[in-house]
Amino acid sequence: MGAVIKTYGVSDPGPETSYRNLGSDALKQCLDKGGIAALDVLISSGLYPDMHIHEPAFASLIQGELSQSHAAQLSTTFSFDLHNGGGGSLMALRILNGFLCSGKIKTGAIVAGDALPAGSPAGALLLEKGKTEDGFQAFIQETYSQYSNDYFSYTEHTGKELKGFINQDETYLEHLLSCVQKSVKKFLSKLKVSLDAFDLIVSCQSPDGFVSGLADLYGGKRLIQLEENHKCYSAGLILALALAESRGSLQASKRILFINAGPGIMIELASYLNPERT
Numbered sequence: 001m002g003a004v005i006k007t008y009g010v011s012d013p014g015p016e017t018s019y020r021n022l023g024s025d026a027l028k029q030c031l032d033k034g035g036i037a038a039l040d041v042l043i044s045s046g047l048y049p050d051m052h053i054h055e056p057a058f059a060s061l062i063q064g065e066l067s068q069s070h071a072a073q074l075s076t077t078f079s080f081d082l083h084n085g086g087g088g089s090l091m092a093l094r095i096l097n098g099f100l101c102s103g104k105i106k107t108g109a110i111v112a113g114d115a116l117p118a119g120s121p122a123g124a125l126l127l128e129k130g131k132t133e134d135g136f137q138a139f140i141q142e143t144y145s146q147y148s149n150d151y152f153s154y155t156e157h158t159g160k161e162l163k164g165f166i167n168q169d170e171t172y173l174e175h176l177l178s179c180v181q182k183s184v185k186k187f188l189s190k191l192k193v194s195l196d197a198f199d200l201i202v203s204c205q206s207p208d209g210f211v212s213g214l215a216d217l218y219g220g221k222r223l224i225q226l227e228e229n230h231k232c233y234s235a236g237l238i239l240a241l242a243l244a245e246s247r248g249s250l251q252a253s254k255r256i257l258f259i260n261a262g263p264g265i266m267i268e269l270a271s272y273l274n275p276e277r278t
Helices: 019-034 058-067 085-102 172-191 210-218 236-247
Strands: 003-011 041-044 078-081 107-113 122-129 135-143 151-158 161-168 200-203 255-262 266-273
Touching: 003 019, 003 085, 003 236, 019 058, 019 107, 019 122, 041 058, 041 085, 058 078, 085 107, 085 122, 085 135, 085 236, 085 255, 085 266, 107 236, 122 236, 135 172, 172 210, 172 255, 172 266, 200 210, 200 236
Parallel strands: 041 078, 041 107, 200 255
Antiparallel strands: 003 122, 003 135, 107 122, 135 266, 151 161, 255 266
């Protein structure tokens, strides 16, 4: 019995580009749709928050944004940040899965998004403990440190603006896909299943070319891919999940493979049995 995804929320930037406001709106959508009375744990996995604020935890700012205006009890919510690159969302899901399955909490949520680049959307997921064998079944995380210098990103003030900079080696994408292949093979062996056992693959959406590379490896029909100009990093996995639901792919899929990959090179995978299959 694992944690199940109860609802999701996505907030697309318009005139407002603040991660604090967009993340708060995405989380509010989750709470409204979930109809919960209290949220026990909130994790923010955004890598580039507004003005690069990390102290106090940016999750606490999102919590405070909603605590005065939402019916759900948020004043006692335990909130913290998780800085884990593009793999933050899946690691946050793994942490909440542990809390929920142990009975320590009843509800948990993650919110992800970035202030950079401008126009980045935010997403949120609300989780609760499953009542059957469905939900998250297994996780794996592996780091291929021999490629640690392939990718480096940072933020810097240029005049009055805070800008993001990325140094990406030309071999990074090739190495990233190779590492995914190795980790997926090991994960499937651990689960004693073939890739054909999975109806849907939901992955992070960065760097450019990553998802199309996965499609070449594993088949594009069951892989969710956002448009090339999606402008998202931390929230990519959540936006892909939302797109899968809007297409009906999520509802039609029983077993789902989650893939997150990022600098390090770090690969995270999860197997999920969907209780909402129609």
